[in-house]
Amino acid sequence: MGKISPVASKYIIHSTIEIEGVVDRPDVIGAIFGQTEGLLGADLELRELQKSGRIGRIEVNTETRTGKTKGTIIVPSSLDKAETSIVGAALEIIQRIGPCNAKLEVTNIEDVRVSKRSMVVERAKELLKKMMENTMPDSQELADEVTASVRVMEIVEYGRDRLPAGPQIDESDEVIIVEGRADVLNLLKHGFKNAIAINGTSVPETIVELCSKKVVTAFVDGDRGGNLIIKELTALADIDFVTKAPDGKEVEEITKKEIHKALRSRISGEQAKLELSREPDRTAMELVKRHPQQQHQQFQRPMMHQRPVFQQQAPNAPNIRRVPMSVEEKSKFKSMLEDLIGTRGAEILDNKLSVLGKVPISEVHTALKSITNAHAVVFDGSIEREIVKAAEEANVKFLIGMDSKVRPNESRVSLITASEL
Numbered sequence: 069m070g071k072i073s074p075v076a077s078k079y080i081i082h083s084t085i086e087i088e089g090v091v092d093r094p095d096v097i098g099a100i101f102g103q104t105e106g107l108l109g110a111d112l113e114l115r116e117l118q119k120s121g122r123i124g125r126i127e128v129n130t131e132t133r134t135g136k137t138k139g140t141i142i143v144p145s146s147l148d149k150a151e152t153s154i155v156g157a158a159l160e161i162i163q164r165i166g167p168c169n170a171k172l173e174v175t176n177i178e179d180v181r182v183s184k185r186s187m188v189v190e191r192a193k194e195l196l197k198k199m200m201e202n203t204m205p206d207s208q209e210l211a212d213e214v215t216a217s218v219r220v221m222e223i224v225e226y227g228r229d230r231l232p233a234g235p236q237i238d239e240s241d242e243v244i245i246v247e248g249r250a251d252v253l254n255l256l257k258h259g260f261k262n263a264i265a266i267n268g269t270s271v272p273e274t275i276v277e278l279c280s281k282k283v284v285t286a287f288v289d290g291d292r293g294g295n296l297i298i299k300e301l302t303a304l305a306d307i308d309f310v311t312k313a314p315d316g317k318e319v320e321e322i323t324k325k326e327i328h329k330a331l332r333s334r335i336s337g338e339q340a341k342l343e344l345s346r347e348p349d350r351t352a353m354e355l356v357k358r359h360p361q362q363q364h365q366q367f368q369r370p371m372m373h374q375r376p377v378f379q380q381q382a383p384n385a386p387n388i389r390r391v392p393m394s395v396e397e398k399s400k401f402k403s404m405l406e407d408l409i410g411t412r413g414a415e416i417l418d419n420k421l422s423v424l425g426k427v428p429i430s431e432v433h434t435a436l437k438s439i440t441n442a443h444a445v446v447f448d449g450s451i452e453r454e455i456v457k458a459a460e461e462a463n464v465k466f467l468i469g470m471d472s473k474v475r476p477n478e479s480r481v482s483l484i485t486a487s488e489l
Contacts, residue, residue, distance in 0.1 A: 083160075087137040112154060279305035290313040433458040469486075
C-alpha cells in the first residue's frame with residue numbers, strides 16, 4: 069500500500085468522531101474504507117488513492133471514557149482542492165462503526181502550503197537580518213569610518229608636559245581644554261582638532277601658558293569631578309569660557325550633537341567662578357588637596373547626586389537697584405538675540421520694545437550717545453566694560469549679549485546673557 073507523509077501533502081483533512089460505545093482504532097479505519105467504497109466512483113476510491121500515494125496514511129487517535137469513544141481523524145491529501153473537499157465530505161456519511169452509532173464531522177481542511185509559506189517568510193526575515201548585519205557597508209559608511217580613524221590617529225603630544233592634544237593647537241586661536249586623552253579622541257572623532265587634555269587633576273604649566281595666549285574653553289564632564297576641575301582651572305589659569313557635558317555623561321562618550329550644544333551654551337569663566345564660589349563645598353575643597361592618585365580614583369566614581377548646578381543669574385548687589393525684566397521683555401530679547409546670531413550686529417529698543425535702530429557692534433557707543441530714550445540693547449557679542457559704561461551713561465536698563473565679561477553686580481544695568489534667556 070502506498071503512503072504519503074503529511075509533510076509532502078498539499079492538504080490535511082481534520083475531523084472529529086464520537087462513538088456511542090467502545091471500539092478500537094482498526095474498527096474506525098475499516099469503517100472509513102468500507103462505508104465509502106463505491107461511493108465516489110473509481111477515480112476517488114480511497115483504497116486506490118492510497119495505493120497511488122494521493123491519499124496518505126490515515127491517522128486515528130481515540131480515547132474511551134464512560135463507555136463512549138471520542139477522537140480525531142487526520143487524512144493527508146495531495147489531490148486538488150475540489151477532490152480533497154469531496155473526500156472530506158464523504159467521511160461524514162459514516163454513521164455506524166461496528167454495532168455502535170457514530171458521528172463524524174470534518175472541522176477543517178488545512179492548506180499545508182500556507183503554513184509552509186509563513187515559515188518561509190519568517191525564515192527569510194531571519195536570513196535577511198543576518199545578511200544585513202554581516203554585509204559590507206555602503207561607500208558613505210566606509211568613508212565615515214576611515215575619516216574617523218584618521219582623525220583619531222592625528223592625536224599628538226603637546227608641550228614639555230607631553231599632553232594629549234589635537235593637531236591644530238598652535239594654529240587655532242581658540243582651544244578646548246578637556247580632562248583626559250579619551251576626551252581628546254572623542255572630539256577629534258567629531259572634527260574638533262583644537263582640544264588638549266590636562267591629564268589629571270593638577271593643572272600643568274603648559275595649560276597655564278596656553279591660557280595666557282589663546283581664547284580657552286574648559287569642557288568638563290557633567291559630574292562632581294567636572295566641578296573640581298573647573299575650580300582649579302579658574303583659580304590657576306585665565307579661563308575665558310566654561311561648559312559641561314550633559315548631566316551624568318562624560319565628554320568621551322557624548323555625541324557630536326551634544327558637543328555642539330554644550331559649546332553653544334558655554335558661560336564665561338568669571339561667571340562660572342562666581343557661581344561655584346556661591347556654593348562652598350567643603351568636601352570638594354578637601355578633595356582638591358588630596359594626592360593626585362586619590363583624586364583620580366574619586367573621578368572614576370563621581371557622586372552624581374551631589375553635582376552643583378550652575379546658576380545662570382548672578383545676585384544683584386544690595387546697593388544697586390535694577391528694573392526687573394518682564395515676561396514679555398524676556399521673550400522679545402530671546403527672539404531678537406536668536407535672529408542676530410552670526411550677524412555681529414546690535415538693535416536698540418525703547419521702553420515699548422520698538423526698534424530705534426540697527427547698527428554694527430562697533431558703532432553701539434556712538435549710537436547710544438545720539439539716542440536719548442534707549443531702554444535696551446540686544447547684540448551678537450560679549451558684554452564688555454566699554455559698552456556697559458556707554459549704556460550707563462545713556463541710562464539703558466538692559467544689555468543683552470551672547471555672554472558677559474563683566475560681573476552682574478558691577479553695574480546698575482541689567483546684564484543678560486543668552487544662557488539666562
